[in-house]
Amino acid sequence: MLLKEKMLTVAMIALLGLSGCGLGDRGASLENDPCSTSINDQACDQDNDGLTNKEEDLLGTDKKNRDTDGDGIADVADGSNSNTAKDACLPRQSTDYLGYDNTNSIWIADDCDGDGALNGEEDDYRDSSRLSNPYDANN
Numbered sequence: 001m002l003l004k005e006k007m008l009t010v011a012m013i014a015l016l017g018l019s020g021c022g023l024g025d026r027g028a029s030l031e032n033d034p035c036s037t038s039i040n041d042q043a044c045d046q047d048n049d050g051l052t053n054k055e056e057d058l059l060g061t062d063k064k065n066r067d068t069d070g071d072g073i074a075d076v077a078d079g080s081n082s083n084t085a086k087d088a089c090l091p092r093q094s095t096d097y098l099g100y101d102n103t104n105s106i107w108i109a110d111d112c113d114g115d116g117a118l119n120g121e122e123d124d125y126r127d128s129s130r131l132s133n134p135y136d137a138n139n
Contacts, residue, residue, distance in 0.1 A: 050076030061085045070104020072097075088112065089120065095136040113137040 006061040034043035034052075042054035049066035056063035061075045067090035068075050069088040088100070089112040100107055100119075108120030122134040131139040 047075075049074045059085055067101065067104070068106065069110075070101035070107030072099030072101065091134050095133060095139070097135050100134070 018080070034041045035046070038044070039046055040053065042052065042057075044053050045051060046053055046063045047056075047066040051059070051061070051063075053063045056075070059070040059075070065134070066074045069078070069086050071078070071088045071090075071093075075085045078090075084090045086106065088104070088107040088110040093099075095113075100123075102108070102120070102123045108117050108118065111117065112119055112134050112138055113122075117132070119134040122132045124131070
């Protein structure tokens with residue numbers, strides 16, 4: 001499936017209230033659900049990000065976390081490139097971007113604005129006195 005088609009599929013699943021594992025709120029049949037027998041089934045989408053467990057294993061992304069790198073973009077939308085799905089700074093974001101997860105270890109350890117200070121040093125969720133913009137080298 002092409003990335004564009006997969007993203008459309010994820011959008012439709014969200015719109016219909018269905019999930020990749022188990023029953024959605026619309027009462028999908030367990031009969032065709034690969035997660036009904038085992039959440040670890042390779043055809044199951046354990047984290048409901050649009051990638052099956054097998055695809056997550058191939059990409060090296062976390063099948064229990066829909067956003068492996070904490071950049072605020074689901075693994076499937078990050079692209080089929082495992083480097084993008086595991087790089088908190090790709091795709092590049094504007095300086096006013098706030099959709100990241102400042103508790104994610106991959107995001108914390110990256111430096112998205114290239115100023116030499118790690119994201120976690122610039123936006124430390126544990127210490128609000130240590131805040132600067134992790135997407136703006138001038139702030």
